[in-house]
Amino acid sequence: MSDLESIEDRLAAWSREYADLPLYSAITANSARDDEVAGLLLSAQPGQARPVLLLAALHDLVLDHPDLPMAQWYSSVVGADAAATGDPWPEVRNAALAHADRLRQVIATRSTQTNEVNRCVYLAALLQRACADVPDLPVGLVEIGASAGLLLGIDRYRTTIEAVEAAGGERAAYGPRDSPVQCLGEDRSTRPAAQLRLPPIASARGIDLHPVDLTDAPAVRWLAACLWPEVPGRYERFTAAVDLLRPDPPTVDRGDMIDDLPATLVRADGDHLVLFSSWALTYAERSRRPQVARHLADAARDGRPVSWITAEPPRCMPGVELPPHLRDAQGGTVLAARRWRDGAELAPAYWGTAHPHGQWFDFA
Ligand SMILES: C[S@@+](CC[C@H](N)C(=O)[O-])C[C@H]1O[C@@H](n2cnc3c(N)ncnc32)[C@H](O)[C@@H]1O
Structure with a gap:
């Protein structure tokens, strides 16, 4: 099995395991059938080409560019009540391909971690x-x-x-x-x-x-990006803690x-x-x-x-x-x-x- 096939397998398995997360399961299920988007993970360091790294890189992109059309699907950007429903894939795919160089660079240099x-x-x-x-x-x-x-x-x-x-x-x-x-x-x-x-x-x-x-905006944004926006309260609690602690x-x-x-x-x-x-x-x-x-x-x-x-x-x-x-x-x-x-x-x-x-x- 090639590296790309094994990445696509992992994306498909992830989408099945987290089928209760509409946005993230749709992104992983569609990426699993899309060589260009799945292939972004080929730039990951050895052992790091995991679905959550792609998801975090996309989340980081949208937190940095809240004006992107794909932002409407992210409750961390538009708020839980305003997040769109339906098929997010066309907008997500457009953004992923338009910002492929940035995503490859983030995937090559970052690893995910959970700060909860x-x-x-x-x-x-x-x-x-x-x-x-x-x-x-x-x-x-x-x-x-x-x-x-x-x-x-x-x-x-x-x-x-x-x-x-x-x-x-x-x-x-x-x-x-x-x-x-x-x-x-x-x-x-x-x-x-x-x-x-x-x-x-x-x-x-x-x-x-x-x-x-906490004053390093890109570094803090990456920690936020590692959180899954569809799990209620996590992103909001994280940003509230950062804002509270930042001065001291x-x-x-x-x-x-x-x-x-x-x-x-x-x-x-x-x-x-x-x-x-x-x-x-x-x-x-x-x-x-x-x-x-x-x-x-x-x-x-x-x-x-x-x-x-x-x-x-x-x-x-x-x-x-x-x-x-x-x-x-x-x-x-x-x-x-x-x-x-x-x-x-x-x-x-x-x-x-x-x-x-x-x-x-x-x-x-
Ligand atoms: C998953 S995060 C945990 C964050 C926090 N403890 C929490 O529960 O929310 C793991 C942290 O361990 C740090 N770490 C890993 N190996 C380390 C080491 N040998 N010495 C110091 N820190 C390390 C990583 O840099 C990362 O910030």
């Missing part, structure tokens, strides 16, 4: 659990693989967690009620927390190989999340050091991941409480034993923790599972 502000739902839940035995100690929050640092703004957002109906349907909330950024998720735990009370966050700092500066963004150090972590840890203020990773540790080679725990053990040597909370795919967090039903799981998001108290490590803990974008979590 609603992950603050599981971050809030993890933080509350990690702080349960030290509820009054100000937290020095550090995120590895923080990208633009949007999750580090958690105390500037309103995060609301609803218990499932069967557990009483109560709501717990954290953060300023009138924040322009509203995160919402469901607590599916058998015994949901009645309230969401977190200690003050004394400092919030990240580290990333390629931090995104959390610092994200440039560096490797493992080798350069000690330098970031010493810059964190707070009596309880909490390291967080969300869909980021998974990018580091498995053999390197235990080094994170060694850095944290060093940081805990003076007796300060140190916690490491993760929302990552199964088997990503080193040292954490999974329940039998998850040991061979291929997908999903696992919540786990490792903690050091009075200089010694507690038993590593599996805490539960979550939706990858924070729509729900379930503490086991």
Whole structure:
């Protein structure tokens, strides 16, 4: 099978899997039968010629050129209520071919990544659990693989967690009620927390190989372009968070999340050091991941409480034993923790599972 045929196969499979997304399934289904549009993905770096890269490159184009006729199909440009229905392909194809050079260049140089502000739902839940035995100690929050640092703004957002109906349907909330950024998720735990009370966050700092500066419009637009416009609320929440944080963004150090972590840890203020990773540790080679725990053990040597909370795919967090039903799981998001108290490590803990974008979590 040629490279182009395999790209077209992947586009067709994607359109079938996401048939519930009218715009994106129409684009991928039609591209799969169109050598010129599918062929744009031939400029991708090895292993990157994925349908989502083409979709993100087109979304980036339309966010940059909202006057293009294809924009009428994108709720991120025209608003959810005004997005056109019907067949988007003629306009999308015209734009793709008219801007082919730009699309090839974007596809050759970018890769997709998901920055989902609603992950603050599981971050809030993890933080509350990690702080349960030290509820009054100000937290020095550090995120590895923080990208633009949007999750580090958690105390500037309103995060609301609803218990499932069967557990009483109560709501717990954290953060300023009138924040322009509203995160919402469901607590599916058998015994949901009645309230969401977190200690003050004394400092919030990240580290990333390629931090995104919130004043760098093309870089921020690319992160927005990676979001799927047809999933309600995601694009709007992302842009609201960018606008809120831009004047005073959390610092994200440039560096490797493992080798350069000690330098970031010493810059964190707070009596309880909490390291967080969300869909980021998974990018580091498995053999390197235990080094994170060694850095944290060093940081805990003076007796300060140190916690490491993760929302990552199964088997990503080193040292954490999974329940039998998850040991061979291929997908999903696992919540786990490792903690050091009075200089010694507690038993590593599996805490539960979550939706990858924070729509729900379930503490086991
Ligand atoms: C999918 S994004 C996660 C963004 C954010 N944590 C979230 O959950 O919304 C993964 C991030 O990890 C970063 N990354 C990957 N490998 C890294 C490494 N070795 N050191 C530092 N950052 C890394 C990437 O640059 C990217 O910004």
